[in-house]
Amino acid sequence: MERQKSIMERQKSMESGLLRKSLSIRERKHPNDDSYLDTGLSSKRHKEAKKHQNEDGECSVTSSVCLITFIVVTGSFCVGCGTGYSSVAQHGIVSDLSLSVAEYSVFGSILTLGGLIGAVFSGKISDVLGRKRAMFFCEAFCATGWLCIALAKDALWLDCGRFLLGIGVGIFSYVIPVYIAEIAPKHVRGSFVFANQLMQNFGLSLFFIIGNFISWRFLSIIGMVPCVLHVVCLFFIPESPRWLAKVGRDKECRASLQHLRGHDVDISQEANAIIDTMEFSQQSGETGFVELFQRRYVFPLIIGVGLMLLQQLSGSAGVIYYASSLYERGGFPSAIGTSVMATIMIPKAMIGTIIVDKMGRRTLLMASCAGMGLFALLLSVSYSLKSFGILPELTPLFTFISILGYVISYALGMGGLPWIIMSEIFPMNVKVSAGTLVTVTNWACGWIITFTFNLLMQWNASGTFLIFSSVSAASIVFIYLIVPETKGRSLEEIQKLLSNSVH
Numbered sequence: 001m002e003r004q005k006s007i008m009e010r011q012k013s014m015e016s017g018l019l020r021k022s023l024s025i026r027e028r029k030h031p032n033d034d035s036y037l038d039t040g041l042s043s044k045r046h047k048e049a050k051k052h053q054n055e056d057g058e059c060s061v062t063s064s065v066c067l068i069t070f071i072v073v074t075g076s077f078c079v080g081c082g083t084g085y086s087s088v089a090q091h092g093i094v095s096d097l098s099l100s101v102a103e104y105s106v107f108g109s110i111l112t113l114g115g116l117i118g119a120v121f122s123g124k125i126s127d128v129l130g131r132k133r134a135m136f137f138c139e140a141f142c143a144t145g146w147l148c149i150a151l152a153k154d155a156l157w158l159d160c161g162r163f164l165l166g167i168g169v170g171i172f173s174y175v176i177p178v179y180i181a182e183i184a185p186k187h188v189r190g191s192f193v194f195a196n197q198l199m200q201n202f203g204l205s206l207f208f209i210i211g212n213f214i215s216w217r218f219l220s221i222i223g224m225v226p227c228v229l230h231v232v233c234l235f236f237i238p239e240s241p242r243w244l245a246k247v248g249r250d251k252e253c254r255a256s257l258q259h260l261r262g263h264d265v266d267i268s269q270e271a272n273a274i275i276d277t278m279e280f281s282q283q284s285g286e287t288g289f290v291e292l293f294q295r296r297y298v299f300p301l302i303i304g305v306g307l308m309l310l311q312q313l314s315g316s317a318g319v320i321y322y323a324s325s326l327y328e329r330g331g332f333p334s335a336i337g338t339s340v341m342a343t344i345m346i347p348k349a350m351i352g353t354i355i356v357d358k359m360g361r362r363t364l365l366m367a368s369c370a371g372m373g374l375f376a377l378l379l380s381v382s383y384s385l386k387s388f389g390i391l392p393e394l395t396p397l398f399t400f401i402s403i404l405g406y407v408i409s410y411a412l413g414m415g416g417l418p419w420i421i422m423s424e425i426f427p428m429n430v431k432v433s434a435g436t437l438v439t440v441t442n443w444a445c446g447w448i449i450t451f452t453f454n455l456l457m458q459w460n461a462s463g464t465f466l467i468f469s470s471v472s473a474a475s476i477v478f479i480y481l482i483v484p485e486t487k488g489r490s491l492e493e494i495q496k497l498l499s500n501s502v503h
Contacts, residue, residue, distance in 0.1 A: 061188055062262045068237045069180055069192050073199040074230040075135055075172045078142050080203025081223045082111060082165050085149075087324070087338075088211025089219060093158070096216070103155045108321075110159050112450060114166020115173065116443040122174035123436035130247075131179040131240045134171065136231060141168030143227040150220040161220075173419070174439045178431070181423035182240040183260050186489060190356040190420055197416030198349040208342035241271070245278040277427075297434065300425040303483055304438040307365075307418035310475040312445035314372055315468035316410050318453035323403060325454075329461060330382055330399025331392075337400055341407060348411045360487040361417055365479045368413020373472030375405035380465035387462065414475070418442075424486050424494050 086108040094104055118141075126134040141164045148161025177193050184192040203226075211219055238260065244253035253275065257267045319326065327337035356364055379402035386395045426434040456464040486494050 061185060062260065064262070065184060065192075065260050068183065068260070069195060071230070071233040071237055072135070072176055072179055073195045074226055074233065075138060075176050076196045076199035077203040077226050078139075078223070078230065079169045079172055080200035080205075081207050081226065082142070082145075082169050082203075083200070084204040084207035084211070085219065085223065086111070086162075087321075088207055089216035092216040097152070097154060097158070099155055107155065107158050107162055109447070109450060110162045111166040111169065112443060112447040114163040114168075115170035116166075116440065116447060118167040118170020118172075119174065119439040119443045120436060122171045122439055123432035123434075125171060126175045126178065127243075127432040130243050131175055131182070132234060132237060134175045135179075135234055138168040138171045138175070139227045139231050139234075141165065141171075143224055143231075146220050146224040146227065150217050150224075170439070170443060173442070174435055177419045177423040178435065179240055181420070182242040183238075185261075189424070190361065190417075190487060191354065193420040193423060194349075194356045194416050196419065197411065198346070201345040201349040201411065205342045205345045208338065242274055242278065245275045250275055297426075297430055301434060301437070303425055304418075304422045304434065305441050306478055306482065307421060308438055308442040309445055310369075310471060310478060311414050311418050312442060312449050313468075314369070314410075314414065314471045314475065315376065315449065315453075315465070316372075316414065317446045317449045318456075319403065319406055319410075321450050322453055322457075323407075325457075326379075326403055327399060329457070330379075330386065330396055330403075332396040332400045337403065340400075340404065344404070344408065345411070348408050349416075351412060355412075356417070356420070360485050361421060362479060362483055362485045364413045365417050365483065366476050368409050368415075368417070369472045369475040369479065371409025371412070372406055372414065373469045373476070375402045375409060376465045376469035376472060378402040379406065380462045380469060383462040383465065421483070421486060 090104060090108075093099060093107070099107070118138075122134075125137060129137060145161045145163070145165030145168065148157050148164065150161075152158045152161060176196050180193045180196065181189055207219065207223075210222070214222075238256040239252070241253045241256040241260070244250075244256055254267065254271050257271050257274070258265070261267050261270070323341060324334040324338055327334040359367075378398060382395055382398035382402055385391050385398070422435065422438050453464075484494075484497065489497070
């Protein structure tokens, strides 16, 4: 009873946005108590620890967190390589294996189907195995998939390899942003999670460039290299402290957090908040899909699912997957257009990484949607002008500007921020079911858009992008009315805020 009262008191403190400045009574009965020495710092070292925190009590970013994040997003680099492979390898594969257009279309799209399957089990896998071992599990699929593609003699082996690669990519899309969100200091969490998008773009750009000079088999072998390096490096990173707290391994949770924040930093305050929040969540037990629709979870669920729906229904997957055909339809050379896209992918993602924790999630999301809507509308006008034969000399330029502007706007916000927010808003007891639902929503809608995109373009190219522009406009309204600002808040504070919003 006394312990429960202590937990509720700390929850009340977090609700008011205040962080505790001292060790809990449970851990600090006396400054010389053994438990105090094990879980905190001596009074002398406590003074030194203050040097590693700013005046708001926020932990400084350590080299350990930076290095661990870089290791983790190597998995994102693998995702980018897989996404970009089908575009640059198309000519070589079709020629060498005598595939029809339909057979190659199956090969290209089956990655999304594999991603959907991986997404269904992503939450449960990361919860049962832990974040770190889940990434090992992903790389087993990715490496096997690349090997099948490299050794393929027919379409069946190609499709099997691509499907296995998709499963790994689907699990990665959940576990990477969740892990980074759980280890990063709150004031830089957005930038660190956005590194996931940055490395995806890096892998995509690399394959777009080198794929023009090397064979498709050798390119798939190159795709295996980051998988192997990632597996080796994963041995040297700690498990997520929040997952460790969830499974009751409090001592390991503190050791992991100490490693992340630095050995001279007093982590007792943050560790207490994490452990108490996990204990509070565990009192409700694990929440399945049916219980997920309870009133207290409906608000974060609407935010997570809504953002993923709007991200895909704005046409982003179609524009990226079929950029070459869009340039050709507008009369602009596709080789030049895609080369320029590959060149700017990394700088535009770097800009998003830098500004996400300065501008805030809401502002950047609305600006991104505004840009996507504007450039989709311009592309719609461009296709209309071409169909009526008006200003034929300007149509190719309008097409180039529209597609490039759309992709840049997407990468600055809607490309990565929905995944950041997904990793922040769900409590640990619903993170498995809610995260799985949100990830599946993204992959399912992505598959629908990529499958129907060419049909929509045959129906009416101008009308298609007018619809996409309207969805982007609706996204601005949705974000303004529903999505909260999570910048600068701890995960525990965000979840408490969203929990209170339904009362």
